[in-house]
């Protein structure tokens with residue numbers, strides 16, 4: 001077992017343990033993947049101010065997101081098919097989050113269902129909603145999330161239509177996987193993964209199959225998404241969703257200040273500055289580059305969160321300094337899950353917490369809620 005000190009170590013391990021089609025599903029962006037890459041690399045363009053001889057005892061990472069107490073300003077982003085990175089992946093990751101005191105967001109396109117995750121945890125988790133053409137089915141998803149005690153609804157606004165990921169097409173991605181010679185070979189070279197998968201019955205989209213009328217099998221995610229996701233989704237839809245849900249509502253996928261202005265008036269409690277991890281509009285800005293103009297425009301009107309490209313506690317701190325109240329991590333948790341299952345997710349959270357804590361101290365700060373632009377070197381890019 002290699003020594004694990006940073007997220008990149010878990011990524012390497014996941015690549016060895018997860019069949020290629022599912023590792024690639026996580027490690028990919030749309031088209032040229034330029035926005036996917038920029039999400040990560042733009043964090044390097046932000047420099048921190050080092051301060052010395054400041055009392056660094058009694059540091060605090062606790063804060064609140066949408067009024068809920070959390071142990072650090074980090075949540076897990078919703079990701080489809082997490083249960084294909086590791087058997088029962090969503091249940092295990094939600095348990096790791098519960099132990100770490102941070103929110104787990106379950107995707108509509110998960111392998112484990114809302115009910116599976118509720119049965120595996122004792123604290124509320126968050127649910128991410130995709131709006132489909134069949135509003136009856138959307139209503140039933142909202143009702144199931146309520147019944148399971150979910151404590152926030154994350155409404156994804158940037159996937160009315162699917163951006164193309166070349167790797168998924170080449171890999172003929174599906175869940176459960178196809179049993180062609182190519183796919184069988186990919187799985188046969190990952191015996192640990194196969195063994196765990198053989199031990200669970202959770203192999204397809206359990207929020208959907210058997211719940212959406214007429215859906216008994218979901219062999220092609222791309223085709224189903226193209227057919228079912230509602231390309232007419234609009235700002236007006238927020239009202240009925242909010243009314244039916246009745247709890248904290250978070251709008252995910254805002255990248256433009258003009259959209260942020262509408263989101264701030266929409267009745268949502270928070271917005272997530274996000275480009276879907278570079279998986280939708282390739283060529284769009286990185287999330288961290290988009291953040292300052294959105295904070296300028298609506299920072300005093302709505303809680304602002306961010307996801308995309310966070311690979312360390314230092315990245316978390318930079319986003320907080322630039323005005324995000326909290327961040328979400330997508331791929332890092334999938335790498336932890338694929339590498340080591342639940343202990344891998346716990347390791348990711350431990351690495352990020354530790355890096356955030358030490359970096360905060362070296363910036364001369366003791367309270368995560370007090371970070372701000374004063375901690376960023378003004379010579380950094382994206383800083384006015």
Ligand SMILES: Cc1cc2nc3c(=O)[nH]c(=O)nc-3n(C[C@H](O)[C@H](O)[C@H](O)COP(=O)(O)O)c2cc1C
Nearest residue numbers: 026077078079080107156276277308309329330331
């Ligand atoms: C494999 C994968 C699957 C995803 N599935 C969903 C999803 O089902 N719903 C959603 O709103 N976002 C989804 N996303 C986007 C994430 O919620 C998040 O915006 C993105 O992963 C953040 O970037 P990061 O991976 O660099 O942390 C997915 C991302 C990845 C990598």
